[in-house]
Amino acid sequence: MVQGRWRTAGSALLRVIVVWAVSTLTLLALAGLLPDFQLQSDDGDSMTRTAVTAALGAGAFGLLSALVWPILVRALLLVPALVLGLLVFFLNGSLLLIALWLIPDGRGAADPETAVVVAAVMSAVASTTSTALAVRDDNAYRRRLSRLADRRRRRSGEDGSRTGTPGTVFLQLDGVGHQVLRRAADDGVMPTVADWIGNTHRLTPWRTDWSSQTGASQLGILHGSNHDVPAFRWYEKDSGRVMVSNRPASAGELQRRAIERTGDGGLLTVDGASRGNLFSGGADQLALVLSMAARRGRANRSRAGYFAYFCDPANAVRTALSFIAEVAREIVQSTRARLRGDRPRIKRGGLYPLIRAFATVVERDVVVAAVIGDMLVGRTAVYADLVAYDEVAHHSGPHSRDVSLVLERLDRSLALIAKVAEHAPRSYRIVLLSDHGQSPGETFEGAYGLSLKDLVRAGCGLPVSRRAERSKRGAEARDAAGDALRSALHRRVAEGAEQQPPAGSDPIVLASGNLALISFPDSEGRLSREQIERRHPALLSTLANHPGIGFLLVRSEEHGSVVLGRDGAEVPVKELTDYGPLAVFGKGAADAVRRTDSFPHVADIMVNSMHDPATGAVHAFEEQISSHGGLGGEQSRPFLLSPLELSAPVAAGGELVGAEHVHRVLRRWLLECEVPQVPVGPLEVSRPHGETEAGVPAAGPAVPDKSG
Incomplete structure (x- = not known):
C-alpha cells in the first residue's frame, strides 16, 4: 500500500516537472517570436539567465492557473456563458502579466494584447502535455470515468446504490491457451488474473473442435452452432466461393446460417452488447462487429465504437502515443x-508493425472503453474480444518475451474493467475466456523448403514454383510423385484400364494454421479417394507419407470416409479412435475428426500437419511460427475463468468439449443471473440478396430496440 502511494506520488511529481519543462520551452519560443514579449533585461542576458527567467515565469503562471483559476471560475458561474467565454482570454492574460511581474528584477514584460496570446498558447501546451502524460495512467483514466459515472447518476436522480440483478461481462482473450494463462499468472505477468484464480474465480480448460480458430469457436460460443465451419477459410463448390471467417460478407453469412440452424438470435439478445467480435451474438449494441460491418443506415453501429472513443481528445492522445510506442517496440x-538469430523466425516488416499496433493498442483501447461504457450504463450482458495476444504470438511465438509484455498490458485492462465495475449501477460478474490456444513450430515451408501448395502440385504432376524446384524437398516430392504415378499406371495397365488418368482442374489449396483444405473445383460434391487416385495417382500417397503431415481425411467409396497416415496407415472414420494415426493428437481427436467429416462443405482432402507431443510443435501451412486451426498441442486447449458464485461449468470429472458446449454453459449462467431469455421460434431466413439492412437476419423477432 505504502509502495503504491509512493509510486503514485512519484508519477504525479514527474508529470509536474515535464509540464513545467515544456511550458518553459514554449515561453522561450514565444519570446523569440513575439516582438512585444521579452524575458531579458534591456541590456541583454545570458542564455542561462534567460532560461531561468522563463522557468520562473512558467512556474508562476502554472501555480496561478492551478490555484487562482478555479476560484475565478467559481466566482463567475452566474455570468452568462458567452460573456464568460470572452472573459476567459482576458483573465488568462491577466494571470500571465501577474506571473511576469513576480519574476525577480522585472525581466519579464509583455503588452496586454500579447499577454492574451501568450497565455492562450501556454494554457493549450500545458493542457496537452498534462493530458498526454496522464492518459497513460490507468488510475487517472479510471478516476475520470468514475467522475463521468457520478455525473450520470446525479443527472438521472440515482443515489448510487446498486439495485437489480447482476450483469455479466464476458471478456475473450483471443488465442490465449490454458497453459499460457496459467504460466502468466504463476510468473507474475498477469497479477490480476493470478489474484482471481482460486480466490474469486475457478479456472477450467476446455477442448476446441477440429477447427481451432476464432471463426468456428466464437460462432459456436455466441450463436450456439458452428456446424459446417470446417476451417478458417474453405472453398464451397455449390456457390463457387471461398469463405474466409474474418471477411464481413463471410462472417455475415455464417451468422445467418447459425441463426437459421438454431432458431435463436444468440447469447446477447436481451439487452446485450457485442464489442470487437466477428459475430454479434444477437446484441443490438454493436461496436467493431465484423458480421455487421457492411450495414448501412441509422442502425449501423458496427463502426460506431471508433467515433465514440476518439471524439474524446484525451482518448485520442492516449491511443496515439501508445500506437507510436507500439510501432517502435515492434521494430x-x-x-x-x-540479430540474435532466433529460430523459428518469420519476416515482420512491411505493414506488420502498423497492423500489430492497431490490434494491440487501437482495438484494445476502443473495446475496453466500450465495455466500460456498457457497464456504466448497466447493460445486462456484454461480450468483448481482445485480439492483442493472438496477433503478436503468430509472429513472435506463444511463449516469447514479446507476448509477455502484451499479456501484462491486457492484465492492466482487466484490472481497469474490474475497478470500473465498482462504480457501475449494478454489480457485474466478469467471466474471462479464450476461443483457442496457439501451438509453436517452424512453418511447413521453412522446415521443408516448399509450401503445401507446391507439394500438392508436385503430387498432381503440375508445375511448381522455382523455389520449390530448387529445394531438396521439392526434388524428393517430385521423385516420390513420379514413382507413385508410374506404379499407378503399371497397375492400371495390368487391370486393362486407360494409361492416362482423366484431366482435371488445378486444385485449390487453402491454409488455416496447421490445417489445410484441398478442393477440386471442377467436380460436384466431395470427390472420393478412388476418384482422386484416378485423377492424380500420386497425390494421396505423396501427402500421407510426407514427414510434415500428420494425417489426411478423405471419403472412400468402399469404406466411407477414412483417415490416412504414414506407411499406408488407413482407418475408416466410423472405426476411428484416439490411437493409430491420431495417437499423438490427444484425447478427443477422433470425435473432432468424425464431427467435421459430417459437414456438407468438408473439403475433398483435409490435411492436418504433424505434431510432436514432446515439444508441442506443429507446422503452419501459412506464414506463422505460432498457429492454430487444426489439431495438435496447446491450440486445442483454451480456458474458461468464471466467478465462484456461478455454477461449475461441468460436473466433477466432466470435460468441457466444443464451442457449442461453452455456449450452453454461458446461457445457463445468464439464467442464474435471472436474465429473461426471449423465446424464439423458427426464423424465416432469406438468402443474401433478401437480407435485412443489417446484412443478416434480425437477432430474434421479440427483441426490443434499445438503440435509443
Missing part, C-alpha cells in the same frame, strides 16, 4: 530477434 523487437 526494436524484430530487429533484436534477427
Whole structure:
C-alpha cells in the first residue's frame, strides 16, 4: 500500500516537472517570436539567465492557473456563458502579466494584447502535455470515468446504490491457451488474473473442435452452432466461393446460417452488447462487429465504437502515443530477434508493425472503453474480444518475451474493467475466456523448403514454383510423385484400364494454421479417394507419407470416409479412435475428426500437419511460427475463468468439449443471473440478396430496440 502511494506520488511529481519543462520551452519560443514579449533585461542576458527567467515565469503562471483559476471560475458561474467565454482570454492574460511581474528584477514584460496570446498558447501546451502524460495512467483514466459515472447518476436522480440483478461481462482473450494463462499468472505477468484464480474465480480448460480458430469457436460460443465451419477459410463448390471467417460478407453469412440452424438470435439478445467480435451474438449494441460491418443506415453501429472513443481528445492522445510506442517496440523487437538469430523466425516488416499496433493498442483501447461504457450504463450482458495476444504470438511465438509484455498490458485492462465495475449501477460478474490456444513450430515451408501448395502440385504432376524446384524437398516430392504415378499406371495397365488418368482442374489449396483444405473445383460434391487416385495417382500417397503431415481425411467409396497416415496407415472414420494415426493428437481427436467429416462443405482432402507431443510443435501451412486451426498441442486447449458464485461449468470429472458446449454453459449462467431469455421460434431466413439492412437476419423477432 505504502509502495503504491509512493509510486503514485512519484508519477504525479514527474508529470509536474515535464509540464513545467515544456511550458518553459514554449515561453522561450514565444519570446523569440513575439516582438512585444521579452524575458531579458534591456541590456541583454545570458542564455542561462534567460532560461531561468522563463522557468520562473512558467512556474508562476502554472501555480496561478492551478490555484487562482478555479476560484475565478467559481466566482463567475452566474455570468452568462458567452460573456464568460470572452472573459476567459482576458483573465488568462491577466494571470500571465501577474506571473511576469513576480519574476525577480522585472525581466519579464509583455503588452496586454500579447499577454492574451501568450497565455492562450501556454494554457493549450500545458493542457496537452498534462493530458498526454496522464492518459497513460490507468488510475487517472479510471478516476475520470468514475467522475463521468457520478455525473450520470446525479443527472438521472440515482443515489448510487446498486439495485437489480447482476450483469455479466464476458471478456475473450483471443488465442490465449490454458497453459499460457496459467504460466502468466504463476510468473507474475498477469497479477490480476493470478489474484482471481482460486480466490474469486475457478479456472477450467476446455477442448476446441477440429477447427481451432476464432471463426468456428466464437460462432459456436455466441450463436450456439458452428456446424459446417470446417476451417478458417474453405472453398464451397455449390456457390463457387471461398469463405474466409474474418471477411464481413463471410462472417455475415455464417451468422445467418447459425441463426437459421438454431432458431435463436444468440447469447446477447436481451439487452446485450457485442464489442470487437466477428459475430454479434444477437446484441443490438454493436461496436467493431465484423458480421455487421457492411450495414448501412441509422442502425449501423458496427463502426460506431471508433467515433465514440476518439471524439474524446484525451482518448485520442492516449491511443496515439501508445500506437507510436507500439510501432517502435515492434521494430526494436524484430530487429533484436534477427540479430540474435532466433529460430523459428518469420519476416515482420512491411505493414506488420502498423497492423500489430492497431490490434494491440487501437482495438484494445476502443473495446475496453466500450465495455466500460456498457457497464456504466448497466447493460445486462456484454461480450468483448481482445485480439492483442493472438496477433503478436503468430509472429513472435506463444511463449516469447514479446507476448509477455502484451499479456501484462491486457492484465492492466482487466484490472481497469474490474475497478470500473465498482462504480457501475449494478454489480457485474466478469467471466474471462479464450476461443483457442496457439501451438509453436517452424512453418511447413521453412522446415521443408516448399509450401503445401507446391507439394500438392508436385503430387498432381503440375508445375511448381522455382523455389520449390530448387529445394531438396521439392526434388524428393517430385521423385516420390513420379514413382507413385508410374506404379499407378503399371497397375492400371495390368487391370486393362486407360494409361492416362482423366484431366482435371488445378486444385485449390487453402491454409488455416496447421490445417489445410484441398478442393477440386471442377467436380460436384466431395470427390472420393478412388476418384482422386484416378485423377492424380500420386497425390494421396505423396501427402500421407510426407514427414510434415500428420494425417489426411478423405471419403472412400468402399469404406466411407477414412483417415490416412504414414506407411499406408488407413482407418475408416466410423472405426476411428484416439490411437493409430491420431495417437499423438490427444484425447478427443477422433470425435473432432468424425464431427467435421459430417459437414456438407468438408473439403475433398483435409490435411492436418504433424505434431510432436514432446515439444508441442506443429507446422503452419501459412506464414506463422505460432498457429492454430487444426489439431495438435496447446491450440486445442483454451480456458474458461468464471466467478465462484456461478455454477461449475461441468460436473466433477466432466470435460468441457466444443464451442457449442461453452455456449450452453454461458446461457445457463445468464439464467442464474435471472436474465429473461426471449423465446424464439423458427426464423424465416432469406438468402443474401433478401437480407435485412443489417446484412443478416434480425437477432430474434421479440427483441426490443434499445438503440435509443
